[in-house]
Amino acid sequence: MNATIKDVAKAAGVSVATVSRVLNNSAAVSEAAAEQVNKAIKELGYSPNFLGRNLRRCETNIILAIIPSTEQTFYSEIIRGMQNAASEYGYDILLSTSNSNYALEMRLLNMLFNRTADAAILLGTQLDAKALMDLSGKYPIALCCERSEGADVLTVSVDDEGGAYAAVDYMIKCGHKKIGMISTNGAAASSLDRENGYKRALLENGIPFREEYIYKGTYDFSHGALGFEYFRGLPDPPHAVFCISDILAAGVVKKALSEGYNVGEDISVCGFDNILLSGMYTPGITTVEQPCYEIGRTVVEELISNINNNSKIRKKIRLPYKLIERETVKKIL
Amino acid sequence: MNATIKDVAKAAGVSVATVSRVLNNSAAVSEAAAEQVNKAIKELGYSPNFLGRNLRRCETNIILAIIPSTEQTFYSEIIRGMQNAASEYGYDILLSTSNSNYALEMRLLNMLFNRTADAAILLGTQLDAKALMDLSGKYPIALCCERSEGADVLTVSVDDEGGAYAAVDYMIKCGHKKIGMISTNGAAASSLDRENGYKRALLENGIPFREEYIYKGTYDFSHGALGFEYFRGLPDPPHAVFCISDILAAGVVKKALSEGYNVGEDISVCGFDNILLSGMYTPGITTVEQPCYEIGRTVVEELISNINNNSKIRKKIRLPYKLIERETVKKIL
DNA sequence: GTGAAAGCGCTAACAC
DNA sequence: GTGTTAGCGCTTTCAC
Secondary structure (H helix, E strand, C coil), X not given: CCCCHHHHHHHHCCCHHHHHHHHHCCCCCCHHHHHHHHHHHHHHCCCXXXXXXXXXXXXXXXXXXXXXXXXXXXXXXHHHHHHHHHHHCCCEEEEEECCCCHHHHHHHHHHHHCXXXXXXXXXXXXXXXXXXXXXXXXXXXXXXXCCCCCCCCCEEEECHHHHHHHHHHHHHHCCCCCEEEEEECCCCHHHHXXXXXXXXXXXXXXXXXXXXXXXXXXXXXXXXXXXXXXXXXXXXXXXXXXXXXXXXXXXXXXXXXXXXCCECCCEEEECCECCHHHHHCCCCCEEEECCHHHHHHHHHHHHHHHHHCCCCCCCEEEECCEEECCXXXXXXX | CCCCHHXXXXXXXXXXXXXXXXXXXXXXXXXXXXXXXXXXXXXXXXXXXXXHHHHHHCCCXXXXXXXXXXXXXXXXXXXXXXXXXXXXXXXXXEEEECCCCHHHHHHHHHHHHCCCCCXXXXXXXXXXXXXXXXXXXXXXXXXXXCCCCCCCCCEEEECHHHHHHHHHHHHHHCCXXXXXXXXXXXXXXXXXXXXXXXXXXXXXCCCCCCHHHEEEECCCCHHHHHHHHHHHCCCCCCXXXXXXXXXXXXXXXXXXXXXXXXECCCEEEECCECCHHHHHCXXXXXXXXXXXXXXXXXXXXXHHHHHHCCCCCCCEEXXXXXXXXXXXXXXXX
C-alpha cells in the first residue's frame, strides 16, 4: 500500500492539514514545518491520491477528447495544440477513440457522467443535434473540426466553406472549367460546407453547376478510385477534381496514375486537410491546410474559459485555412 | 449538483447499501426493492460518482497508454486491439501523447502514482532501463512495440530481427546483392534488432557486410531523401535499400522518383510497418507488416493478467511479422 | 434481504 | 501558524 497523507503527517510530526497546506501551497506554513513535511514526503515516496483529492474538490482537471480513430494523421497536431493549452491551465487531455461507434462513444462519455472527467471535446461525434444540446446543457463540452447542424454547442473548426471556395476558385483561375467534386454521402456538416464552397466558386466564376459532377462516397481511400472511375464514365468527364480530403485525393491520384494518366497534366486534383501524406506523395498533392494546432489550442481555451467562469458560451469559431500549392493542379494559362 | 446515492436511496425508500447492491449486483436484493431503486435512478438521472467508488475500491479500471504522438498512423490498430481486449475485462484505455518529451511523460506517469490509472503501457518511452525497472517494481507497466535493452519489463512487439531478416532475404532472393540500409542514430532497440536481421540475412547468403552501406538518421521523412543521397554519393552505391520504417522508405522513393529514377526498376526499396501510406503510394511500397491489432490485444491481456493475479510476470513477447510484396522491389531473376 | 456505520484519502472550515 | 474534524460519494462489514 502507498503512503497516505496521514503517514506523512506522522513522519513529519505535524497534522494532515499542514501537509495538505504545503502540498497545495494553500496557506502559510512555517519554514520548519514545511521542511519536515517535504523531507517526509521524499522519504516515504509519497504522492497524493488524486481520487481523494478530486472527490473532495469535485473536479479532476481532466478533459476528455474523443476522436474517431488515430488513423487520420491530421488529429496529431490538433492534440498537441490541445495539450499545450490545457497544461497552461493545469488540465490534462486524455484521448479516447470511439471508432465512430455510438455505443463506445457513450461509454466514453460516461466518464463525464461519473465525474472521471470535467469536460469533453468531440471530434466527429455519432450523437445527433438534440443529444448534443442535452449534453451541452449539463456538462462543458465542445465540438472540434466538425460542427453539428442545428446544435447550439461550442465548436471550433476550419472555415470549410471558405477553404473549398478557395481551392475551387484557384483551380478555375488556373484555367480549369470542368471541375468535379468528391464528397461524402452522410450528413457531415464539413462535407456540406465544402460542397457549398465548391458551388459558390463555380457560381461566382460564371460556371454552371452540374449535378453529375459531384460524386458521393465514404471517407475511405478506395472511394477516390471509385470517384475517378465514375467521372471517367461520364459522357463529358471533368478534367479536374476537388476532394473533401487528402486521403480521397490520394485515392484518385493513385488510380489515375495506374491508368497511365499524368496527374497534374492530363488530370488535376486538389485535396483538403494537408495531412503529411500529401507532401510525401509523388506528385505532391495540392490541398487546403487546416490550422490544426490552432484549432486544438482554441477549443480547450474556450472550454476552460467556460469551466472557470461557469458559463456556457457557445461560440462557433471558424479558423482560417491556407491553400497549399503543389503539383497536382495544372496551370493551363 | 448531481444526484448521489443518498438521493436515490431516499427516493426509493431504501438504504444506500441496497442501492449500492443493485448498482453492483453484489448481493441479493428483493425484486420490489430493486424495482424501486431502478425507478429512482432513472427519475433522478443518477450516475454513480466513480471518484467515490474508485477511492473506496482502490482501483480505477483505467489503463493509461502513453504514445509519442498520434502521427505514426500504425498506432491506430494497436490502440483498437488494446481497447477491445480491455473492454472484455472491464477496463478502459486512455491515451496520452508524450511528444517524446521526458517531462511530459513523467507528468503523465504521475497518473499512475496518484492512482488515477491502474496501469500503464508505454509505446516508445524516454525512460532508461533503470527507471523502467524501478517503475515496474511498483506498478503494473508494459512496453509495447519497443523493448528496452536490459530492462526486465513485460514487453510485446513484433519480431524485429526476424522481420528485417525476411525483408533482406527476400531482396537477396529477388537477385539483389548490393543492399543498403537506412536506420536510426539513437539506441532504439527496434532499430538495432532490425540491423541485426539485416546483417544475418547478408551473412547467411554469403554477402559481405559493408559498413558504408548503413545510413543512420532520425525517424523523419526527410532522412529518406538524405539516405538516398548519401548512398548515391558512394563510389559503389547499393541498388536496393531496406528502411526501418515505411516513412523513411517513402522518403527514398519520393527522392528517387524526383531524380528521375524508376523505382522498382533502377532502384529497389523496402520499408517496415505497413502503414496505410505504403499501400496508397505509387508505386506501392513493399514492406514488413506488424501485427498491430494483435500486439495491442496481447499487451493488455498480459497486463491485466498481472493485475488480476497480483503477479509481476515479465514476459517478452515477439509477434510474427508478414512480408507484404508490392512494387518497389525489382525481381531480377 | 436489509440497514447502520466505518472508512477509502483528501481538503477546508473552524477554532485556537 | 497549526490542529481537529466534517464530509466529498461510495462500498462493505456486521448485525439483525
